[in-house]
Amino acid sequence: MSRVRVVNLHKRFDKTIAVDGISFEVGDGEFVVLLGPSGCGKTTTLRCIAGLETPDEGEIYIGDKLVNDLPPKDRDIAMVFQSYALYPHMSVYDNLAFPLKMRKYPEQEIDKRVREVAKLLRIEELLDRRPRQFSGGQQQRVALGRALVRNPRVWLMDEPLSNLDAKLRVYMRAELKRLQRDLGITTIYVTHDQAEAMAMADRIAVMNQGKILQYAPPHEVFERPANIFVAGFLGSPPMNFVEANVVEKDSKLILDAGIFQYTLPEEIAKLVREQAKGDKVVIGFRPEHMILSIEKQPDSVFQADVYVIEPMGSNYIVDLKAGEYLMKAIVPITTKLPSLGEKVWVGFLLEKVHLFDAKTEMAIF
Missing domain, CATH: 2.40.50.140 (Nucleic acid-binding proteins)
Incomplete structure (x- = not known):
């Protein structure tokens, strides 16, 4: 069971309230998007779930386990960032294998997992090359592969497609959604791009000023917005x-x-x-x-x-x-x-x- 539950989460930085008492649940295998403008608290929420920030108040559960006091490495999550954070001096194979080597997996198991993930992401022919030689889309696939190779319970993604050009972004969001659906990995995805949210999400949490203003499937958020902010944020041009x-x-x-x-x-x-x-x-x-x-x-x-x-x-x-x-x-x-x-x-x-x-x-x- 890989559901995620956030209960009454608060986080402030000095006098700035970043997250203001939000609660939501992500079902097992569900793709949830945190959508909102810059500074609305969506990335801070994601980092609290990952264990990269410590909440001031509230509880975070992965499965049925309270994880507030667990370090990121023990939460069984994988995070994909806006910057791909690949090791330029390593081959794709070594980039994919790195998290498994750090956990002292047997060499045979590492090789098996790396090649399975490479096949899934269609990057088998890139395994011997170095990331700096790649296009943005290829680098993104390698970053996704590094998150996948550990077979995590939860994917956390922070604007992973924002560095791609518009055409490639449309292609990659379809690929990413296909991959998530096929693998059934519980996913929380942060973006300010409403088109990404509408195309990919099972449910969207629209955030502003540290609060969740509406949490519903994309068609409901668009057709029945809960308030003026949600109505004006979705739609191009807006309402x-x-x-x-x-x-x-x-x-x-x-x-x-x-x-x-x-x-x-x-x-x-x-x-x-x-x-x-x-x-x-x-x-x-x-x-x-x-x-x-x-x-x-x-x-x-x-x-x-x-x-x-x-x-x-x-x-x-x-x-x-x-x-x-x-x-x-x-x-x-x-x-x-x-x-x-x-x-x-x-x-x-x-x-x-x-x-x-x-x-x-x-x-x-």
Whole structure:
């Protein structure tokens, strides 16, 4: 059993709170991604699990064993860093064999494991060469091999693909996910790259300011964000936000955003009445759920000025200004658009709209 359980973890550096009382569990064989901006506490969390940092408070379990007082070498984990940390003077074979030699494995067992891992990672032909001769992708495979060769219970990975170019990064994340799935190794992976998180994770823990704001499968984090931060962090371009006053008129709830007004269906109005902490909400809608047209359509909601049009292959990203708000829309390249500086009608898919409480920033709908 290789599940990982973190309970009420705290870590501070002088007066800076790096990790602020987080708890989460990673199931046996699960791939969990800690996702968030720089400085949010994700790497510190990983280093506490690895034993490279000592928590100020909280408990860390690997399997059913409390490991707080165990050194890294006794936690049966393997860590892969952003820098590959390969020994340049050693061959690939010796790099892979090194952790086994340090643990005094028999030579025959070392040779067997090294060759098995090399075959798995498709680097058999590189065993006699030195890492400095390799591409980034090849060096990354060797670093993964060194983590794999000990057959650890848990993989801990800290931005392992960030030094690769964009094309190779896409390829390697698929390879890494395939490898993890085939081997069934419990994995905790740190990244600030939402595309990596969405593509690889079984579950994503979105972190900010030392806290976990949402812990759920990728589709749930994207489709049902728990708060404004999560909603704005995932998506490229990110979600558009418009603040609106909540107005009651003739037993109906109306959202008055200045640039448009919208009468809420009764089931959503009920949620707003129950959950809103004040008379303001934030409306969120993703760029890909917007509809642009030169002429007013039945689903048009407001007008906006077009100030940039970015061709992106099969789509346009259209930058819009409506009142005080700047927003982005993604539309098919077949969409007829006005010239720059002219107005366009904007609608959005109402079933995809999100509502957040303006005071607490928590999701209402």
